[in-house]
Amino acid sequence: MSLRRFEYALAVAEAGSVTAAAAESLHVAQPSVSQQIRGLERELGVTLFARTPTGLVPTAAGRAFLRDAEVAVRAARRAKATARAGAEELGGELVVVAQMGLGTRQLPGALGALRRRFPRLEVTVFEEADPVELERLARRGVVDLGLIAGPCREELYEGHHLGDEEFVVVTSPEHAQLAAERVELRVLEREPWIRFDHDSALDAVLRDVLRDNELAPVTVARVSQTATAVRWAAQGLGVTLVPTSAVPPGFEHLTRPVSPAVSLPTVAAVRPGAGPAETALLEFLRQERWNCTGFSGSGSGPAHNWVTPPSSTNSAPVV
Structure with missing residues (x-):
């Protein structure tokens, strides 16, 4: 059973057809791909793909096979890259996930330096x-390095603490709270809030902040990306709470740290x-600089450091 056949099967699953996989990702003739898939199915004794009106889709057995095939292919690429690294020819793919x-x-600067050191390396x-x-x-085994909030599962990855990052509230330019150096959370209870997807780690942070401060504000929108939340808050749709480093350039003047302070450790899981x-x-x-605080300063009033505690139902960190 060759690794090349694994790669062919993964390409067909991603493209949804043999023809597309052959032309777009494998760059080989379509009959060759069909032959390799048939040979793999005979060797395994199962049907990997079912033909549907919209294309080829993995069968139940195919999905199980493809999960392990992806791990095997990535491991082989990593081994090859490591073997070539001594000759300063490091290649292959590095997968990074940011929670x-x-x-x-911080990540763009670090990745730029990485690409300059290893120009043949592909980074996703x-x-x-x-x-x-x-x-x-x-x-x-898909993730090579993850940026996460809080501890990581030691049986899977090793955690390296990079620093602590403070969260900031984002408001519209007309918002009265911009006059303060640090915004009291209690004064935001009557504000509409832009929140994040229910299952996201960001919403878990916000949910715990609101609960611990006995706040029950109205949610006007839920989004998936921090940049979207910031831009909508800037347009006056509501207020939001995001990590300082997640504020897009040009919106810093609309942010303020909060009291009690909200911060989380940033960990590189390797x-x-x-x-x-x-x-x-x-x-x-x-x-890179990781000990981020609010753009407008830390304020003069007392504030305690708040770190979201892991819970059994909404734990956030977990590589």
Whole structure:
């Protein structure tokens, strides 16, 4: 059973057809792909794909096979990249996941430095708001490095504390609270709130903040991305609470830290026995500024540090 057949099956599953997989990702003749898939199915003794009006879709057996095939292919690519690293020819793919918009400001600089050191390396970055999905990806071995809030599962990844990041409230330019250096959470109870998807780690933070401060404001919108929440708040739809680094450039003047202060540790979760790419990226991330506080200063009044506690139902960190 060759690794190449695994790659063919994964390409067909992603493209939804043999023809598209052959032309767009594999760059081989369509009959060759069909032959490899048929040979793989004979070897496994199962049917991997079912033909539907919209294209090929994996069968139940196919989905189970593809999950492990993806892990195997990534592991093989990582091993190849590690073997070539000694000759300064590090290649392959590095998958980075940022939880709840963490590292929006710091990650680009670190990745730029990484690409300059290893120009042949392909880097894929995506945000994953759902902690359950993030853990699923980690257990499948898909994630090489994750930026998460709080501790990580030590049996899966090693955690490296980068710093603590303060959350800020974002309002419209006309909002009276912009006159203050630090906004009391209690004065925001009557404000409409822009929140995040129910299952997201960001909404878990906000939910705990509101609960701990005995606030029950009206929710006017739920979004998936921190940048969307900031832009909608700037237009006067409501207020929102986001990590400082997740505020897009040009909106800093609309942010204020809150009292009591809300902050979370930012952790780089790296696979045990990390290769040169993960190690180098961690090195560059450490060089970035992570102890972020509100753009307008820390304020003169007393404020305590608030860190979201893990709970059995809404735990956020989990690579």
